[in-house]
Amino acid sequence: MIPQEIIRRKRDGDELDPADIRSFIAALAAGHLSEGQIGAFAMAVWFKGMSREEIVALTLAMADSGDRLQWADIDRPIADKHSTGGVGDNVSLMLAPIAAACGLAVPMISGRGLGHTGGTLDKLESIPGYMITPDASLFHEVVKQAGCAIIGQTGALAPADGRLYAVRDVTATVDSIPLITASILSKKLAAGLQTLVLDVKVGNGAFMADRAQAEILAQSLVEVANGAGVTTSALITDMNQPLADAAGNAVEMRNCLDFLAGGKADTRLEAVVLAFAAEMLVTSGIAASSDEGEGMARRALSSGRAAEIFARMVSMLGGPADLIENPDRYLARAPVEKPVPAARSGWLAACDARGIGLSVIDLGGGRRHPSDRIDHRVGFSELLPLGTRVSAGEPIALVHAADGAAAQRAAAALAAHYRITEEKPELTPVISTRI
Structure with missing residues (x-):
């Protein structure tokens, strides 16, 4: 050669x-x-x-450039989900235990924040003691006993991707659909998956702002994954506003625990989590239809079974066994919390989701350089969804900051990221297309 x-x-x-x-x-x-x-x-x-x-x-x-995980001793379908990244996107944290509670084995290998988007691993590291890079035997045991494990990529899985990506990052070739496709899917194939569901995000807070490009990427991912032997489908979801009502690390972890306790019903976040749970169950052959799969996911939540599995996963990976019961004991709070008042009365009509993600980085909740340390405490919570009617001065969010000056800057920035109108807006559906 x-x-x-x-x-x-x-x-x-x-x-x-x-x-x-x-x-x-x-x-x-x-x-x-x-x-x-x-x-x-x-x-x-x-x-x-x-x-x-x-x-x-x-x-x-x-x-094939590194190890391939084997799950021969697990008699459940091996399934996973991957998101192309967004703001306030903590879906994986709840989806993995819900899917496990419904009979799937979910070895979820996740990443850190990239650009303005948050990273699942950074959120998990807000939990004291949680090991994001366990050895292969512990990873296997957690998946076998708990039903799911969310960890980071090790150097042994698809190492060629790591070297190729490092060069792409400095040669302006990150946004190549063939290279994006191979990068995402090589790690999933190495994880030994049987089925995969993809969350391809589109909007001002996504890497794909154009719907046509998002559909091209989704089609490429689905066709290549199926061609490589992994049964795969994709949902295209809206990222023109934060998905959860929180953006940050510890604040999104608290949001996750609230969700698992049933506290986020009838939200856009719930719609996405349940849709992906149903898609995973149908793709894996456990549910015959999306309606049946969604019903199974709802029961996993309402029964507390998903929360139990999440707690077991956290404990087995070194975190506290009583995180669900005592989150305030373990999830650090920022010393300053400041409400963000609405600039005027009207409807929250639009927002700059990418700008919100960058504001989290400005607070210290993300990285400008790979070596930067994250302040897991900071971010935004209680973000009101678009389509909400507000009065002037009413809080539209809560800033969590390291000091008063940072809180003041973040509050002003967040207010500027929202547009308030006199007329009620027409909102984009949170899930638009299945491929």
């Missing part, structure tokens, strides 16, 4: 043979390619694209 020949052929628009793709990725994983060669390959793919067959080959090669 001559790397520059593969790069040249892709640069010229040729379709690469699966064997050449495997050889290139094997060389990448082994450290035999220069960053220049990796960057040139990524740029050639960015400009020329890939066929479905090429993306399948790339995904499989990256998945």
Whole structure:
């Protein structure tokens, strides 16, 4: 295999043979390619694209570049969900235990915050003692006994993806649909999944602001995953406002615990969580229809079974056994909490969800550089949903900040992110399309 020949052929628009793709990725994983060669390959793919067959080959090669998890001793369907990222998107925290309570095994490998979007691992790290990188045997045991485990990617899973992504990040090739597809799915294939459901977000708080592009990405993910042997579907969901009524780390963890206790009924968040639970159950063959799957998920919540599974997962992964009962004992609070008053009376008609995510970073709840330490205490809670009627001066959110000056800046920024109108707005459905 001559790397520059593969790069040249892709640069010229040729379709690469699966064997050449495997050889290139094997060389990448082994450290035999220069960053220049990796960057040139990524740029050639960015400009020329890939066929479905090429993306399948790339995904499989990256998945095979490291370990593949095995679940032969677990007699439940192995299922997972992946989100393309948003603001106030803590769905995974509740979805995994709900799905486990309904009979699935969910080995969920999640990520940290990226840009303005929050990360599931950062939220979990607000729990004292929680291990996001357990060894493989503990990860397996937690999935087997609790039914689910949410952890971070280890270097042994799809290592080629880690090196390719690092180069993409500094060569302006992150937003290539073939490379996004292979990056997401290679880690899921390495996790040994049988079924997968994808949450592809669209809106001003998503990486895909354009609906047509979101549908193209969703179609690519679904076709490639199914082509690689994992039964997969996708829902396209709205990200023109925060999904939960909280954005941050500990504040979203509190939101999760409230949800599991039944405190978030009839919200957009509940609609998304239940829809994905139903989709996972139908895709895995446990439920015959979405209605049946949603009913099962509702019962898992109302019975307390999902909360019990979440508590067991946290405890087995090193967190406190009584987190559900005593959240205030473990989830740190910011020293300053400040209401954000509505600038005028009217309807909350629109907001800049991306701006809200960036405001969380400004508070210290996210990273500007990979080495930055996060303040898990800070963020926003009690965010009112769009379509709410407010009076001037009425709180539309609560800021959690490290000091008074930061709270003042964040409150002013958040107020500026909302548009209030005299007429009631027409809102976008939270779930628009299934692929």
